């Protein structure tokens with residue numbers, strides 16, 4: 080359909096592909112086409128090597144022993160914290176809490192800051208396009224406290240800011256918003272959302288699960304109060320993530336879990352807590368994955384987010400254009416500002432059937448509600464088919480998706 | 493009709509039919525075709541209480557018990573799932589509760605369904621089997637209460 084066009088504005092996609100061993104896999108007898116990057120990205124060889132290197136050469140518990148390995152492991156762990164600080168431009172390493180991922184980061188805020196500060200009648204605002212991770216913790220909190228959860232509505236993938244302004248009041252204590260929607264790809268205007276929330280005296284948590292890999296993140300410029308992301312969506316290992324919080328807020332928050340690592344001194348009468356960030360890192364952390372997060376973030380920075388964005392946006396435009404030509408296809412979410420996520424439905428066809436038939440051609444897409452059921456209800460659909468593109472995807476792969484769809488439709492209709 | 497065929501005989505028939513296809517595209521085509529041919533379920537049966545849990549798509553399954561035999565009817569909003577349930581109905585419908593409870597359904601594995609379908613859980617094949625066996629068990633218990 081197109082001439083080979085894998086070198087886009089300096090991004091050598093073929094060279095990048097060679098760094099991702101999983102892309103060599105055959106699935107159902109065909110070369111894997113991996114379009115489920117919004118769920119998790121594949122890992123480059125440097126990340127895999129760094130994991131092996133950590134367990135081969137450094138494994139020890141952190142912040143405890145005075146022996147060499149413990150000191151080296153601690154140094155790697157803390158170097159990674161610093162890399163994460165840089166990656167999102169936090170002002171200090173004390174503001175970087177290691178978590179299991181976005182979900183745990185949001186829950187941490189709900190359980191600590193939320194329990195301390197939310198009272199009956201208070202209001203928390205989220206949006207209609209949240210992932211369940213940014214809905215359920217607030218529902219639990221609101222139920223416990225008798226507080227009220229409100230949603231900013233959206234239309235065709237765009238949040239209605241006028242409606243948001245109407246929701247804000249002196250009762251609003253927190254606005255928790257998804258930066259980039261995993262189901263629609265929309266980049267939300269978090270700058271405006273944050274400014275308005277602060278004017279109303281509310282704090283803002285930004286769910287950066289989808290944005291961190293695509294956009295340049297500067298938590299100081301955003302002036303958000305909390306920001307959470309997951310390593311595994313940024314080419315890093317699973318099981319590790321970061322919660323950023325403004326220092327004065329974190330200092331005033333009670334701890335999340337009790338245990339080792341998070342204490343200064345324990346007597347039976349009273350425990351004093353460790354300083355930031357350790358107050359929120361009870362128990363032996365996920366040291367190996369945390370240490371390797373640095374490798375992943377440096378890998379992304381070295382390739383260059385802007386170049387990658389340019390490439391991914393081209394794939395998005397190309398795929399969207401071709402999808403729209405298939406009879407019966409409706410794109411779900413047409414915000415002007417999107418990352419490389421395209422969600423769609425097809426008349427008279429269940430997304431799951433498409434998912435199964437594409438898988439049979441080695442093409443991995445996501446089908447279903449994408450953990451965003453309230454959003455699916457807005458659209459009156461059970462789910463969508465979602466293709467999400469990463470730095471290593473190509474137009475040739477998009478062509479395969481289109482051919483796969485056409486063949487599937489021939490079988491199904 | 494398959495009134496007199498044993499469950500095992502119908503399973504063998506299906507394994508035989510699937511052995512004629514060399515590609516999964518063809519197998520899917522056949523499953524889809526079975527889905528399209530499945531008699532539609534009346535809307536009055538499309539109730540929440542008739543939904544099979546554990547499927548990404550919606551599956552409705554109802555049963556009738558007459559003259560010692562169970563008959564199943566089903567529908568789904570996804571066509572491959574509908575084809576799978578249609579296959580199960582072909583195998584299990586018109587048999588006694590005991591026959592259904594004892595069926596080992598080895599054909600599912602023999603036609604490669606378990607290894608091939610990454611989404612076995614999503615399309616809820618096993619949930620459907622379990623639900624059909626539960627119906628059979630319920631009729632059996634009801635029988636033993638009325639007769640014994």
Ligand SMILES: Cc1ncc(COP(=O)(O)O)c(C=O)c1O
Nearest residue numbers: 180181182210212261286288309
């Ligand atoms: C927007 C959004 N928020 C939160 C999450 C949860 O991330 P995790 O499962 O890594 O905790 C996801 C993951 O899909 C997401 O896309």
